[in-house]
Amino acid sequence: MKERSVTNKDLIHIFSGFKSEEGNLIPILQRVQEKRGYISEEAIKRISRFLKISENQIFGVASFYSQFRFDAPGRNSIKVCLGTACHVRGGQILCEAVERELDISPGQTTKDKRFDLERVACLGCCALAPVIQINDDIYSRMTVIRLKEILDKYE
Amino acid sequence: MNSYQKKRKEAQKKWNLLKASKIPVIYLGTASCGRAAGAMEVLKSVQKTLKENRLKAKIVQVGCIGPCYLEPLMDIRLPSRPRISYANVNPEKATRIIESYLIKGDPLLQFAVGHFGDENVEFTNGVPAFFDLPMLKPQVRVVLRNCGFIDPEEIDHYLANEGYAGIMQAFSKLPQEVIAEVGEAGIRGRGGAGFPTYKKWEICRNSPGESKYLICNADEGDPGAFMNRSLIEGDPHSVLEGMLIAAYAIGASHGYIYIRAEYPLAIARLKKAITQMKDYGFLGKNIQNSRFNFDITIREGAGAFVCGEETALIASIEGKRGMPKSRPPFPAVAGLFGMPTIINNVETLGTLPNILRNGASWYKGYGTRGNHGTKTFSLVGKVRRSGLVEVPLGMTLRKIIFDIGGGTRKPFKAVQTGGPSGGCLSEEFLDTPVDYESLDAAGSIMGSGGLIVMDEDTCVVDVAHYFLDFTQKESCGKCSPCRVGSRHMVEILERIIKGQGQADDLTKLQTLGETVKRGSLCGLGQTAPNPVLTTLRYFRPEYLLHVTEKHCPSAVCRELIEYRVIPEKCTGCQRCVSVCPTGAITGPRAEPHNLDPSKCIKCRACYEICRFDAIAGDAIIIRSKRRSSDEQAK
Numbered sequence: 001m002k003e004r005s006v007t008n009k010d011l012i013h014i015f016s017g018f019k020s021e022e023g024n025l026i027p028i029l030q031r032v033q034e035k036r037g038y039i040s041e042e043a044i045k046r047i048s049r050f051l052k053i054s055e056n057q058i059f060g061v062a063s064f065y066s067q068f069r070f071d072a073p074g075r076n077s078i079k080v081c082l083g084t085a086c087h088v089r090g091g092q093i094l095c096e097a098v099e100r101e102l103d104i105s106p107g108q109t110t111k112d113k114r115f116d117l118e119r120v121a122c123l124g125c126c127a128l129a130p131v132i133q134i135n136d137d138i139y140s141r142m143t144v145i146r147l148k149e150i151l152d153k154y155e
Numbered sequence: 156m157n158s159y160q161k162k163r164k165e166a167q168k169k170w171n172l173l174k175a176s177k178i179p180v181i182y183l184g185t186a187s188c189g190r191a192a193g194a195m196e197v198l199k200s201v202q203k204t205l206k207e208n209r210l211k212a213k214i215v216q217v218g219c220i221g222p223c224y225l226e227p228l229m230d231i232r233l234p235s236r237p238r239i240s241y242a243n244v245n246p247e248k249a250t251r252i253i254e255s256y257l258i259k260g261d262p263l264l265q266f267a268v269g270h271f272g273d274e275n276v277e278f279t280n281g282v283p284a285f286f287d288l289p290m291l292k293p294q295v296r297v298v299l300r301n302c303g304f305i306d307p308e309e310i311d312h313y314l315a316n317e318g319y320a321g322i323m324q325a326f327s328k329l330p331q332e333v334i335a336e337v338g339e340a341g342i343r344g345r346g347g348a349g350f351p352t353y354k355k356w357e358i359c360r361n362s363p364g365e366s367k368y369l370i371c372n373a374d375e376g377d378p379g380a381f382m383n384r385s386l387i388e389g390d391p392h393s394v395l396e397g398m399l400i401a402a403y404a405i406g407a408s409h410g411y412i413y414i415r416a417e418y419p420l421a422i423a424r425l426k427k428a429i430t431q432m433k434d435y436g437f438l439g440k441n442i443q444n445s446r447f448n449f450d451i452t453i454r455e456g457a458g459a460f461v462c463g464e465e466t467a468l469i470a471s472i473e474g475k476r477g478m479p480k481s482r483p484p485f486p487a488v489a490g491l492f493g494m495p496t497i498i499n500n501v502e503t504l505g506t507l508p509n510i511l512r513n514g515a516s517w518y519k520g521y522g523t524r525g526n527h528g529t530k531t532f533s534l535v536g537k538v539r540r541s542g543l544v545e546v547p548l549g550m551t552l553r554k555i556i557f558d559i560g561g562g563t564r565k566p567f568k569a570v571q572t573g574g575p576s577g578g579c580l581s582e583e584f585l586d587t588p589v590d591y592e593s594l595d596a597a598g599s600i601m602g603s604g605g606l607i608v609m610d611e612d613t614c615v616v617d618v619a620h621y622f623l624d625f626t627q628k629e630s631c632g633k634c635s636p637c638r639v640g641s642r643h644m645v646e647i648l649e650r651i652i653k654g655q656g657q658a659d660d661l662t663k664l665q666t667l668g669e670t671v672k673r674g675s676l677c678g679l680g681q682t683a684p685n686p687v688l689t690t691l692r693y694f695r696p697e698y699l700l701h702v703t704e705k706h707c708p709s710a711v712c713r714e715l716i717e718y719r720v721i722p723e724k725c726t727g728c729q730r731c732v733s734v735c736p737t738g739a740i741t742g743p744r745a746e747p748h749n750l751d752p753s754k755c756i757k758c759r760a761c762y763e764i765c766r767f768d769a770i771a772g773d774a775i776i777i778r779s780k781r782r783s784s785d786e787q788a789k
Contacts, residue, residue, distance in 0.1 A: 025474035065457035083378030122378035125191040127223030127541035138191040
C-alpha cells in the first residue's frame with residue numbers, strides 16, 4: 001500500500017457517500033483506512049465533526065476492532081495466519097521466523113517501511129495450512145525455509 | 156408469462172447453450188482456497204496456452220467444489236464428452252493437458268481424478284465418477300448443490316438451476332404459511348446454537364415495531380472454519396434468495412449482511428449479485444409483483460470475534476463497540492435500532508430456498524429425528540482429505556473423519572468440534588452421531604461447523620491453551636468472569652506448557668472453567684472454557700505428564716522439547732548449517748554435525764531442510780527432553 005496523505009478532498013469525498021448517522025461510523029473508518037492505510041488523529045477530528053459524535057467515542061470504537069490501525073503501514077503488509085489449522089501445523093513458529101527475519105513484532109512496521117506485520121485469526125484457507133498473506137498474495141503450505149525467498153520478492 | 160418466468164426461460168437457454176457448447180469448456184475453481192493453491196496462475200497459463208495454439212474454448216470460473224486437498228482443480232469438457240476433472244494442477248500441467256486433449260484428443264487420463272455426467276462414460280475408462288470418490292460419496296449436497304457447477308457471478312446460471320424458485324413459492328403463500336413450512340421442515344440455526352429457525356421468526360413476526368430487520372450473519376470468526384465463505388463465493392444468490400424468504404416471512408423491509416472484511420472475494424461477489432438482483436427485479440419495491448419491498452446493505456465486520464454474538468453484532472452495525480447486552484429482550488423483540496430483528500446464519504439462509512422449492516417433507520428426509528437436514532463442515536487439521544463437506548445430520552464422527560476425510564496418517568488422537576467454543580473429543584467418541592444433542596452431551600457443541608482433526612503429534616494441552624488464548628484476547632471485557640477468569644486460566648495453562656505447572660493447577664483450572672462458563676454474560680464466555688474442560692476430562696493423563704514429569708509426549712511444547720542430530724543418519728551435507736539462524740549447528744562437510752542446545756532457538760529451519768532436501772537424510776529430530784534424559788540414564 002502506498003503512503004498517501006489524506007487530503008480534505010479525500011475526506012469530503014468519503015463523507016459524501018454517507019448520511020451523518022452514528023451507524024455509519026465503522027464504514028467511514030473503513031473507507032478512510034482504505035484510502036490512507038491508517039486512521040490519523042486529524043481524520044478522527046474530522047469524522048467527529050461530520051458525525052457529531054465525540055473524538056473519544058470514535059477512538060473508543062476504532063480501538064475496539066482489530067482492523068483499525070493508528071500509525072502508517074509499510075509498503076507491504078504481511079499477515080501470518082494463526083487460525084487453528086495453521087497453529088496445529090506450525091503457524092506460530094512461522095510467525096516467529098518472520099519476526100526474526102524482519103526484526104519487528106506483530107503490529108509493527110520495519111524501519112525502512114518495507115514491511116508491516118500482523119497476526120490474523122484465520123484467512124479461511126485452513127486446508128492449505130500454514131498460510132501467510134503478503135498484500136493480496138496468499139502463500140500456502142508455508143515452511144520456514146521458503147520464507148526468505150518469498151520475502152525477497154517484495155521491495 | 157410473468158417477468159420471472161421469462162427471465163428464467165432466457166437463463167435456461169443460456170445455460171443449455173453452455174451445456175451443449177460446440178467448443179470446449181474449461182472450468183476452474185477460483186474461490187479463495189483455489190487461489191491460495193495457485194488457481195490464478197493456472198488460469199493465466201490456460202489463457203496463454205489457448206492463445207498460443209489459437210484454440211477456442213470457454214473458460215468458466217466456478218466456486219469451491221469441496222475437496223481442498225485436490226486444489227487447484229481444472230475440469231475440461233469437450234463437445235459430447237463428459238466433464239473430466241484434473242487435480243493439483245499447476246501452470247505447466249495445465250498447458251500439457253490442454254495441448255494434449257484439445258489438439259491431439261488425448262485427455263491424459265493419468266492426471267484425471269474423476270468425471271461428471273453420463274455422456275460417453277466408456278470414454279473415461281478407469282476414471283471414476285467424481286461423486287463416487289471416497290470423499291464425495293457419503294456426502295449429500297443440498298446447500299452446496301451449485302458450488303463448483305455454476306459461475307457465481309452469473310445470475311442466469313443460478314436462475315437456470317431453479318434459482319429464485321423458492322422465493323416465488325414463498326410469494327404464493329402467506330408469510331405465516333412460510334413460517335409453518337420452515338417449522339415443519341424442522342431446520343435449526345446453523346450458526347451453532349441450534350435454535351429452531353421458525354420459532355425465532357414467529358416471535359419477530361408477532362412483535363410490534365414500525366420496521367423490522369433481517370441480518371445475515373456472515374461474520375465467520377471461528378479459526379479453522381470456512382463453510383460460509385465457500386458458500387458465498389460459490390453460490391451467493393442462494394444466500395440472498397434465503398434472505399428474501401426470511402424477510403418476507405418476518406415482514407422485514409431492510410436487510411444487512413454482516414460479513415468479515417477478511418473475505419474480500421466473498422464481499423465482491425455479494426455486491427455483484429445484489430446489483431444483478433436489482434436489475435432482475437428481485438430487490439427494491441414490489442418485488443416480482445408481490446407488493447413486498449426489500450433492500451440489502453452490506454456491512455463489513457472490522458475484526459472482532461465477539462461480533463458473531465447477536466447483540467454484539469447489532470451494536471457493531473449501530474456504530475458502537477461490539478459488546479453484548481444481557482437478554483431478554485431478545486433481538487427478535489427489540490434488536491437493531493430497538494426494532495424486532497432476526498439474525499440468521501449464512502448456511503441457514505442458503506438452505507431456505509431448497510426447503511421452499513422442494514417442500515418440508517423432502518427436507519425431513521435427511522438427518523434424524525429432531526435434527527433434520529444437512530450440515531456443512533470444514534474438515535481440517537491432520538486429516539488426509541481436507542476440505543468442505545456436507546453431510547446429513549446424525550452421521551457419526553468416525554464416518555466423517557475416516558470415510559470422508561480418509562483418516563489421519565499417524566494414529567488419531569482427538570477431534571475439536573465447534574471451533575474455540577467447542578470441545579475436544581477423544582477416540583471413544585468417534586461413534587457419536589453428529590447432532591446438536593449428542594455433541595452437547597459429550598461436552599462439546601455443534602458450533603458453526605469446524606472440525607479440526609488431531610493426531611498423536613498434536614499436544615492437547617497446547618491446543619487447549621491456543622483456543623483459550625484466542626477467546627481470552629477476543630473477550631470484549633464487559634463482564635468479569637470472562638475477562639478475568641479466562642485470563643487466569645490462560646496463565647495457568649502457560650505455566651503448564653512451560654513445564655512450571657504446580658500440583659493443584661488442574662483443580663484450579665477446573666473450578667475456574669466452570670465458573671467462567673456459568674457466570675459469563677454471553678456465548679463467548681459461556682463456551683470459552685469448553686476446550687479446556689473437555690481436554691481435562693478426556694486427556695487428563697496428558698496434563699499430568701506435563702505437570703508432574705515436565706514431559707510433552709507429542710513433542711510440541713517448546714520448553715519441553717529439544718532438537719537433536721542423529722549421527723548415524725547425518726550425511727554431513729551442511730544444509731542445516733546454512734539455514735540455522737543462530738549458528739547452533741556446526742560440523743565439517745561429510746561428517747555428522749553437532750547441535751548446540753544452548754544456542755538452539757527451536758525455529759524448525761534445520762528440521763524442515765533435513766526432510767525436504769534430497770541429500771539430507773531425516774537426521775534431525777524433535778523430541779521430548781525427558782525421553783532424552785531417560786535414555787541417558789539407561
